[in-house]
Amino acid sequence: MQAGADTQNGFFWRPQSANAAVKIVAPEHRPATPKSPSSRKDSTQRQCRNILIYGSCKFQDKGCIYYHPPTQDVSPPQDRPDSPASAAFSANAPVFIPKSTLSVRSSTPQSVQAQSETFVPTPPLTATSDDYTEHDPYDPYYYPPDLHGEASTDELAAKMQAMETNVYDMSVDPHQMGLSAEYDSMSAFYPHPQPTYVQQPLNYHLYTRPLPSLFTRNYFIPDDVREELQRRSEIIRTAPMPGLNLPEDLQGYHSIVPLEPLVGEKRKFGNWSTVVYRAINEKDGVPYALRRMESYRIPHVTAFAAIEAWNKIRHPNIVSVKEAFTTRAFNDNSLVVVYDYYANAQTLYDAYVKPKAPSFVNGRLQQQSQLLPEHTLWSFIVQIASAIKAVHERGMAVRAVDPTKILVTDKNRVRLGSCGILDALTWEAPVDVAIFQMEDLARFGAIIVTLCCQNVAASHTNNLAKALDTLGRTYSNDVKKIIVWLYGKPGPHKTIENFLDVIGSRVVAEMDEMQTSVDRLQAELMNELENARLVRLLAKMGFINERPEFAREPRWSETGDRYIIKLFRDYVFHQVDENGNPVINLTHVLTCLNKLDAGTDERIMLISRDEQSCLVVSYKDIKGFIDSAFSDLATAATSGRM
Numbered sequence: 001m002q003a004g005a006d007t008q009n010g011f012f013w014r015p016q017s018a019n020a021a022v023k024i025v026a027p028e029h030r031p032a033t034p035k036s037p038s039s040r041k042d043s044t045q046r047q048c049r050n051i052l053i054y055g056s057c058k059f060q061d062k063g064c065i066y067y068h069p070p071t072q073d074v075s076p077p078q079d080r081p082d083s084p085a086s087a088a089f090s091a092n093a094p095v096f097i098p099k100s101t102l103s104v105r106s107s108t109p110q111s112v113q114a115q116s117e118t119f120v121p122t123p124p125l126t127a128t129s130d131d132y133t134e135h136d137p138y139d140p141y142y143y144p145p146d147l148h149g150e151a152s153t154d155e156l157a158a159k160m161q162a163m164e165t166n167v168y169d170m171s172v173d174p175h176q177m178g179l180s181a182e183y184d185s186m187s188a189f190y191p192h193p194q195p196t197y198v199q200q201p202l203n204y205h206l207y208t209r210p211l212p213s214l215f216t217r218n219y220f221i222p223d224d225v226r227e228e229l230q231r232r233s234e235i236i237r238t239a240p241m242p243g244l245n246l247p248e249d250l251q252g253y254h255s256i257v258p259l260e261p262l263v264g265e266k267r268k269f270g271n272w273s274t275v276v277y278r279a280i281n282e283k284d285g286v287p288y289a290l291r292r293m294e295s296y297r298i299p300h301v302t303a304f305a306a307i308e309a310w311n312k313i314r315h316p317n318i319v320s321v322k323e324a325f326t327t328r329a330f331n332d333n334s335l336v337v338v339y340d341y342y343a344n345a346q347t348l349y350d351a352y353v354k355p356k357a358p359s360f361v362n363g364r365l366q367q368q369s370q371l372l373p374e375h376t377l378w379s380f381i382v383q384i385a386s387a388i389k390a391v392h393e394r395g396m397a398v399r400a401v402d403p404t405k406i407l408v409t410d411k412n413r414v415r416l417g418s419c420g421i422l423d424a425l426t427w428e429a430p431v432d433v434a435i436f437q438m439e440d441l442a443r444f445g446a447i448i449v450t451l452c453c454q455n456v457a458a459s460h461t462n463n464l465a466k467a468l469d470t471l472g473r474t475y476s477n478d479v480k481k482i483i484v485w486l487y488g489k490p491g492p493h494k495t496i497e498n499f500l501d502v503i504g505s506r507v508v509a510e511m512d513e514m515q516t517s518v519d520r521l522q523a524e525l526m527n528e529l530e531n532a533r534l535v536r537l538l539a540k541m542g543f544i545n546e547r548p549e550f551a552r553e554p555r556w557s558e559t560g561d562r563y564i565i566k567l568f569r570d571y572v573f574h575q576v577d578e579n580g581n582p583v584i585n586l587t588h589v590l591t592c593l594n595k596l597d598a599g600t601d602e603r604i605m606l607i608s609r610d611e612q613s614c615l616v617v618s619y620k621d622i623k624g625f626i627d628s629a630f631s632d633l634a635t636a637a638t639s640g641r642m
């Protein structure tokens with residue numbers, strides 16, 4: 001049923017809610033009586049507004065021309081404009097005649113905005129007749145001269161609009177908004193007592209920066225970041241290849257996928273054959289990397305003590321060790337060590353040392369240049385040094401400082417992997433941690449040479465002189481110095497702490513880079529902050545709106561509360577400008593949805609598609625209608641009716 005179909009009174013009214021649709025009609029032209037050319041002339045027939053508002057009129061006996069009923073007839077104003085009683089009163093009010101044009105469908109009228117509770121102080125109910133001045137009670141667009149001086153109605157409306165924009169920001173000083181004159185004049189208007197403004201609690205649902213007016217790129221996650229995250233997400237979800245004959249369940253891990261080829265030459269870790277798998281833990285649902293040492297029978301449970309020690313180390317440049325166990329699920333005795341999994345990770349060797357296949361550049365097949373930029377090299381040096389320091393400080397040694405055991409898990413982010421395995425495998429051998437720590441430093445030097453020369457053989461001690469000569473052509477003297485230091489003879493001063501002292505300025509530079517990177521990511525996060533909840537809200541509205549099975553249901557027709565949801569959808573998405581062109585304004589959409597999600601008391605005017613009726617309703621009400629409609633749908637779905 002269309003609005004206005006209620007032929008009896010020309011507007012529909014729903015007693016179950018405080019909202020009322022009001023039919024829009026052309027202004028009624030009352031014939032002027034010959035005796036009263038101006039509307040003021042019949043004012044003695046009309047009740048004085050001061051009586052309605054303040055209970056008395058100080059000009060009653062001083063020439064006020066309006067009707068003053070006997071004292072017992074006067075009931076003081078009790079209802080706030082937004083109270084249900086007041087709303088019911090307004091529902092039965094005379095036909096609403098909009099003053100301004102309604103060519104912009106569903107726009108919030110200024111008259112509604114002007115009702116904003118936050119900034120229009122309610123006059124104290126105890127006000128005496130001395131506190132106000134005489135005014136024309138029958139001009140609904142009247143503003144006291146004090147309030148706006150010489151400003152036009154439009155100017156004042158614009159200021160009210162500005163106040164509306166900041167209505168939720170209680171921290172904003174009205175004087176900063178250029179409203180000082182209005183505020184001061186309002187104080188003069190209600191001098192005794194001053195109205196008290198209650199500080200509302202902050203509503204963080206509204207504290208967003210939804211400023212994009214169009215769907216420009218700047219407001220969304222950059223393509224490269226999104227693609228990388230998407231790729232990782234897909235890799236995590238890749239299903240295991242059929243026919244690999246892998247166990248379905250491995251001590252609480254399932255969906256086992258090998259991360260390296262199972263055919264061909266077996267990979268070696270020292271003397272042991274090894275394979276790395278990705279598997280999902282059934283308890284937490286998180287993917288982990290499982291390194292399996294094939295055909296290895298652990299002689300004693302004390303070998304696991306080393307894994308426990310590694311389990312306690314948490315460092316941003318070390319792949320954390322979760323647990324270790326033995327298994328016969330692969331039809332042999334295997335030792336499995338479980339690590340954190342980094343989707344799409346590469347080893348340092350694969351990323352920067354392994355020769356790449358030649359590729360076509362400008363139509364020519366060319367060898368790909370992989371030369372590591374010096375600032376990236378220093379970043380790797382600082383990160384690896386920091387990881388080694390964390391291990392040495394605990395009286396342990398890494399023992400797996402090798403380009404094939406260091407993972408590149410993000411752009412220029414490296415982590416020591418495969419930690420703890422050698423400790424578990426060689427638990428019986430006598431341990432001299434100091435020697436292992438010296439070895440860590442020497443291997444660290446070898447990694448730097450390998451990265452600079454892109455050749456593992458260059459890092460062998462007998463090739464060092466030639467390697468230094470080669471890398472000296474590309475890299476600074478500082479790089480050469482630290483390589484010499486790391487390859488140097490062991491001694492009490494050759495510690496990772498001293499090494500970090502030597503490269504102190506590079507550490508500071510790396511720290512700056514990290515902070516900048518965190519800032520950048522946080523900025524990205526800010527852009528994405530609201531998306532999740534707004535998408536949920538949009539999904540709800542999508543489920544509710546335009547369901548064909550509800551086409552004939554009374555609750556969805558123009559008299560039902562769910563009709564409001566339809567109109568609200570139009571208000572949010574289908575606005576048109578004064579020329580009838582669609583308004584594509586993302587800011588408007590985000591602002592509306594944020595207010596809807598927060599369920600604010602702010603009221604908006606919804607207008608029917610035929611522009612024959614309008615409805616003033618708060619976001620809070622609309623939120624309630626959407627929630628109830630959606631829960632009805634959900635109930636119907638679960639009970640199998642849909």
Ligand SMILES: Nc1ncnc2c1ncn2[C@@H]1O[C@H](COP(=O)(O)OP(=O)(O)OP(=O)(O)O)[C@@H](O)[C@H]1O
Nearest residue numbers: 259260267268276289339340341342345346347404
């Ligand atoms: N924790 C992990 N998270 C994600 N991927 C990993 C993890 N550990 C290893 N990998 C991946 O598993 C694959 C095999 O790892 P592995 O350490 O055996 O490297 P490799 O290049 O095969 O070295 P090697 O030649 O010594 O066997 C590599 O592609 C590596 O990126």
